[in-house]
Amino acid sequence: MNTNTRSKLAIPDDLTKRREMLKDRLDPKKQRIVVCGDTGCTVCGSRELVPVIEKVLQERGLAKKVELKIAGCLGFCENGPLVLVFPGAVFYQQVQAEDAEEIVEKTVLQGEIIERLLYTDSADGRKITCAYDIPFYKLQKRVLLETGWYIDPLDIDDYIAHGGYAALAKVLGEMTPEGVIAEMKKAGLRGRGGAGFPTGLKWEFCRASAGDEKYILCNADEGDPGAFMDRSLLEGNPHAVLEGIIISAYAVGAKEGIIYIRIEYPTAVLKIEQAVRQARELGLLGRDILGSGFDFEVAISKGAGAFVCGEETALIRAAEGKVGEPRQKPPYPADVGFGGKPTVINNVETFVNVPLIINRGAAAYHEIGTESSGGTKIFCLVGKVKNSGLVEVPFGTTLRQIIFGIGGGIKNGKRFKAVQTGGPSGGCLPEEMLDLKVDFKDLAQAGSIMGSGGMIVMDEDTCVVDVARYFLQFLKSESCGKCFSCRVGIQRMLEIYERITTGAGSIEDLDLLEELAVTVKDASMCGLGQTSANPVLSTLRYFREEYLAHVRDKRCPAGVCRPLFRYSIDKELCIGCGSCAEQCQAEAIVETEEGSYSINPELCTRCGVCMEICVADAIIKG
Amino acid sequence: MSRQLSDVEDVLQNALNKHGLSVVPLLQEIQEHFRYLPEEVLRMLSRKTGIPLIEIYHAATFYNSLSLTPRARHQIKICAGTTCHIRGGGKLIEEIFQVLGIRPGEITPNGEFMLETVNCLGCCAFAPAMVVDGKYYGNLTPGEVRKILSKLRERAALMEK
Numbered sequence A: 001m002n003t004n005t006r007s008k009l010a011i012p013d014d015l016t017k018r019r020e021m022l023k024d025r026l027d028p029k030k031q032r033i034v035v036c037g038d039t040g041c042t043v044c045g046s047r048e049l050v051p052v053i054e055k056v057l058q059e060r061g062l063a064k065k066v067e068l069k070i071a072g073c074l075g076f077c078e079n080g081p082l083v084l085v086f087p088g089a090v091f092y093q094q095v096q097a098e099d100a101e102e103i104v105e106k107t108v109l110q111g112e113i114i115e116r117l118l119y120t121d122s123a124d125g126r127k128i129t130c131a132y133d134i135p136f137y138k139l140q141k142r143v144l145l146e147t148g149w150y151i152d153p154l155d156i157d158d159y160i161a162h163g164g165y166a167a168l169a170k171v172l173g174e175m176t177p178e179g180v181i182a183e184m185k186k187a188g189l190r191g192r193g194g195a196g197f198p199t200g201l202k203w204e205f206c207r208a209s210a211g212d213e214k215y216i217l218c219n220a221d222e223g224d225p226g227a228f229m230d231r232s233l234l235e236g237n238p239h240a241v242l243e244g245i246i247i248s249a250y251a252v253g254a255k256e257g258i259i260y261i262r263i264e265y266p267t268a269v270l271k272i273e274q275a276v277r278q279a280r281e282l283g284l285l286g287r288d289i290l291g292s293g294f295d296f297e298v299a300i301s302k303g304a305g306a307f308v309c310g311e312e313t314a315l316i317r318a319a320e321g322k323v324g325e326p327r328q329k330p331p332y333p334a335d336v337g338f339g340g341k342p343t344v345i346n347n348v349e350t351f352v353n354v355p356l357i358i359n360r361g362a363a364a365y366h367e368i369g370t371e372s373s374g375g376t377k378i379f380c381l382v383g384k385v386k387n388s389g390l391v392e393v394p395f396g397t398t399l400r401q402i403i404f405g406i407g408g409g410i411k412n413g414k415r416f417k418a419v420q421t422g423g424p425s426g427g428c429l430p431e432e433m434l435d436l437k438v439d440f441k442d443l444a445q446a447g448s449i450m451g452s453g454g455m456i457v458m459d460e461d462t463c464v465v466d467v468a469r470y471f472l473q474f475l476k477s478e479s480c481g482k483c484f485s486c487r488v489g490i491q492r493m494l495e496i497y498e499r500i501t502t503g504a505g506s507i508e509d510l511d512l513l514e515e516l517a518v519t520v521k522d523a524s525m526c527g528l529g530q531t532s533a534n535p536v537l538s539t540l541r542y543f544r545e546e547y548l549a550h551v552r553d554k555r556c557p558a559g560v561c562r563p564l565f566r567y568s569i570d571k572e573l574c575i576g577c578g579s580c581a582e583q584c585q586a587e588a589i590v591e592t593e594e595g596s597y598s599i600n601p602e603l604c605t606r607c608g609v610c611m612e613i614c615v616a617d618a619i620i621k622g
Numbered sequence B: 001m002s003r004q005l006s007d008v009e010d011v012l013q014n015a016l017n018k019h020g021l022s023v024v025p026l027l028q029e030i031q032e033h034f035r036y037l038p039e040e041v042l043r044m045l046s047r048k049t050g051i052p053l054i055e056i057y058h059a060a061t062f063y064n065s066l067s068l069t070p071r072a073r074h075q076i077k078i079c080a081g082t083t084c085h086i087r088g089g090g091k092l093i094e095e096i097f098q099v100l101g102i103r104p105g106e107i108t109p110n111g112e113f114m115l116e117t118v119n120c121l122g123c124c125a126f127a128p129a130m131v132v133d134g135k136y137y138g139n140l141t142p143g144e145v146r147k148i149l150s151k152l153r154e155r156a157a158l159m160e161k
Ligand SMILES: Cc1cc2nc3c(=O)[nH]c(=O)nc-3n(C[C@H](O)[C@H](O)[C@H](O)COP(=O)(O)O)c2cc1C
Pocket: A190, A191, A192, A193, A194, A195, A196, A197, A199, A219, A220, A221, A222, A223, A224, A307, A308, A309, A310, A311, A312, A313, A345, A346, A347, A348, A350, A452, A526, A527, A528
């Protein structure tokens, strides 16, 4: 079949036939080069790489035989740009344009491995060839992310060839809406956007809500700083998101859906727009989908950048083109949502789980995860950890397994201090909590939250007081200002932090902070204010000593809060090269009589440039 | 405003045809055209549609990506996300202040550079990160930022000649 034909798929059988005709795409012997096209890899030059590989393939007459794919995020961002060569999933890292020719010449044509581009295991110095053998990947359970290695996100046929839209066909052909909802409940699927509400139950409420006009709203606002799971799914596998949305619409009885996506994600916007177009062409969106009599359409709405818009009631307003300020609940969106009509709001990652559950069956799906939370969760593991990137693990995996197993531990031989989960409204957990199993309940008990999956690792050079201050600063600027406790409470807490981090804090301030935090938590209207206490309370609970050092000893042990530490030069180590003095913008470094250098603390701005450039490691912070 | 009034009329009419009276998409459309939201245009929008000016300003100041100030020749976006913060992003902001004398939200007097912060650029593995005129830079140190800025200035000086 000419797969360019965009004739509509009228019945489920048409889809099966189309898949059948695309089956040579699944040939395991097919030669394929996959280049990571995600923002992370683009930073280090993957965009320049693609045309060069293309040219080399052209020149060798291999353009037809060897497939070149630009994938979504391949996950191991730390070592980008990443290239995978199939068959064999040969993993090359930090690939630059000048390596392209060699990859084609040696690996593609002769099956020869290029040692220099391989990953070296940090534990034993071993070179690893196959992606699946690299601990970073091996220790994960990549059921949602792995398809990104095989599917061209811009081609619906690639998705179909790999089983895409089979779940939709099954749902429309064989299942009742109630049956679909029951399946979600049995699977133990809980929302991935933060609160972890059971998805099946949410759909049931909305289905039971009065009226014929209902909506599905996909939350792709992803405003957590330090998290990009949803972006990666939208860029790497947009059709899976769409399939989940269509299935949910059938279950709920919605005829229209809206994908609300942040404008800061231009690539993801392009890809989901393309996916919607292609699905419409094939009749997977529109009237009478696959001959089932079910009609559904999707629109895309671009967010203008405001963290609070991710909150569901704010999201509804934002999707209506208004200012995205939250409102009091109840009524819940399942009763009063978009345009005042019953609406289901789910996160991108939640939707991606839906086709998977239908395809595997709820029972098989729930074999992964814990009793209360079925399946896997994608985390964005970043910060001071060796292996940064996107990781997917079953619920119930411990923090230690994630940070020290998959993440390989702390960078530069430093000591672990804390891990921050849940974004700005989450908490910081200390070393003693590393054996905590990651799931909604356990994290909340420990004083943090799952959030959408940000996981930021901090080492001894991170000041947790400063981190808490940072989050309050963030929340202050993102608070919509509508409710008093959130608007003023966060401001007052921030003022206390300003005092503490500049050396003007007192011990009484710590009690005041705690009191304020609890009040803001209890009295605020929406999730932003209610969770704003988490960064404060969790750090006060686990890192009281560090607070005490700031207020009592006027010292920042991590050397972050500028007025509370100093730079000085170790005369023994100083070799007198003078490069620090040359680079010092503040002209705070002068030569001493003995030929070494010293820093004037009055003039020093604590920028740290001298420490960065000193070849003799003679600059001391403390 | 350098553009003809009829031009503005067209932009507004187009946007209205496309988005009806939805304030945010209207503003996004206007910004796409003018690269910011000029006051005169917002006033015209209000007159034309009857949407109160205060409502328009409410939306314009609520969303981070909408801007009431003109853009500079070089747009510097420093990531102020969590990962970048703990990996020294604050020092980069300080460095830019040392070199250019501007803080986030400000523009240099010659209109050459504007500094903005964004919540996360989505490349946390390369934190701290910044984007200058659409080009991403990662794993930055204050020293490197200084180098990047002075290159941009040199180029700008050359262009002027
Ligand atoms: C301040 C705030 C910000 C939020 N941001 C997001 C977000 O960026 N993405 C998201 O999916 N959910 C976000 N949520 C959670 C949503 O309100 C909502 O619970 C979620 O989208 C529901 O989908 P789920 O059940 O699939 O998780 C946020 C909540 C709050 C209080």
